[in-house]
Amino acid sequence: MELDLSVEIAGLKLKNPVMNASGTYDPLRYESLVDPNLLGAVVLKSLTLNPREGNPPPRIVEVACGIVNSIGIQNEGVEEFIKVKVPLLRKFKEATFIASVAGLTPNEFAEVVEALEGVDIFKAYEINTSCPNLEKGGVNCALDERCIQQVTKAVRGKTNKPVIVKLAPDVTDIVAIAKVAVDAGADALTIANTYRALVVDLKSRKPILHNVTGGLSGPAIKPITLRLVYEVVKALDVPVIASGGITSANDALEYLLVGAKAVQIGTMNFVRHDIMIKIIEGIKKFMVDEGIKDIKEFIGTLRT
Numbered sequence: 179m180e181l182d183l184s185v186e187i188a189g190l191k192l193k194n195p196v197m198n199a200s201g202t203y204d205p206l207r208y209e210s211l212v213d214p215n216l217l218g219a220v221v222l223k224s225l226t227l228n229p230r231e232g233n234p235p236p237r238i239v240e241v242a243c244g245i246v247n248s249i250g251i252q253n254e255g256v257e258e259f260i261k262v263k264v265p266l267l268r269k270f271k272e273a274t275f276i277a278s279v280a281g282l283t284p285n286e287f288a289e290v291v292e293a294l295e296g297v298d299i300f301k302a303y304e305i306n307t308s309c310p311n312l313e314k315g316g317v318n319c320a321l322d323e324r325c326i327q328q329v330t331k332a333v334r335g336k337t338n339k340p341v342i343v344k345l346a347p348d349v350t351d352i353v354a355i356a357k358v359a360v361d362a363g364a365d366a367l368t369i370a371n372t373y374r375a376l377v378v379d380l381k382s383r384k385p386i387l388h389n390v391t392g393g394l395s396g397p398a399i400k401p402i403t404l405r406l407v408y409e410v411v412k413a414l415d416v417p418v419i420a421s422g423g424i425t426s427a428n429d430a431l432e433y434l435l436v437g438a439k440a441v442q443i444g445t446m447n448f449v450r451h452d453i454m455i456k457i458i459e460g461i462k463k464f465m466v467d468e469g470i471k472d473i474k475e476f477i478g479t480l481r482t
């Protein structure tokens with residue numbers, strides 16, 4: 179049976195609905211384990227205007243069914259990235275690259291997009307709103323409707339490429355904040371980033387992460403993020419990319435069933451390096467077993 183795994187998100191055509199989550203797969207380091215040309219899209223590590231060292235260690239700790247990280251958006255800065263990494267990424271001729279944009283003020287997001295606008299390999303921007311907003315005393319932008327609005331508008335004003343706003347999951351009303359992003363010009367949403375979490379050590383009576391708190395990811399979060407995707411898909415007419423705790427093809431298929439147009443694999447890349455390829459194969463097998471020719475016929479068919 180000829181299978182069609184392609185999906186379209188805000189005009190962006192993907193060969194299949196499986197991509198990596200930002201910060202968890204570097205195609206230049208791991209191409210021998212996962213060929214980036216085979217993925218629906220490759221989302222790069224979040225970029226800020228200036229280089230960032232990130233937080234001091236310890237910054238990753240394992241917990242039951244997941245990890246808590248406080249990397250702190252470590253990156254080389256957008257100019258260095260364009261100069262050094264972009265020429266190397268060009269060898270992946272069949273890959274669809276999405277740039278991930280971060281910033282410490284709404285204007286910084288716009289400046290990063292402006293710097294990336296001339297780079298033809300990027301077909302869309304994912305906006306990582308889980309960043310401290312220095313104009314508001316370091317409050318996480320993703321938790322603040324006004325900041326989401328300002329960032330989305332600022333970025334929208336700089337590009338005609340698809341703008342995908344990545345939301346935080348631990349907000350009171352995900353639909354309300356998703357609507358703010360869409361009204362401000364987002365073409366699609368990624369739901370969602372990690373959940374704020376704390377891990378402490380009984381003997382030293384100290385937090386384990388140097389940054390005290392971090393973000394929980396991995397299988398622990400999957401049913402919670404699945405609910406968020408469900409709520410947004412039900413309420414709003416906007417393409418959703420799901421990110422949260424996917425470990426298998428079945429997990430990915432659950433998100434598609436609920437209505438996500440595509441999925442991202444994060445933490446599981448550290449556990450099983452070829453997991454994204456295995457998930458694409460598993461989706462194909464499910465389609466054959468269920469007699470589904472086109473994955474689009476399956477997306478959003480949850481019976482409630």
Ligand SMILES: Cc1cc2nc3c(=O)[nH]c(=O)nc-3n(C[C@H](O)[C@H](O)[C@H](O)COP(=O)(O)O)c2cc1C
Nearest residue numbers: 199200201224306371395396421422423424444445
């Ligand atoms: C080590 C690590 C680094 C991450 N770096 C980024 C990042 O740079 N930008 C971003 O938007 N999300 C980042 N994330 C969040 C992931 O992209 C993803 O949204 C989240 O981990 C949930 O998916 P998962 O449960 O499959 O890991 C990071 C997550 C981890 C574990």
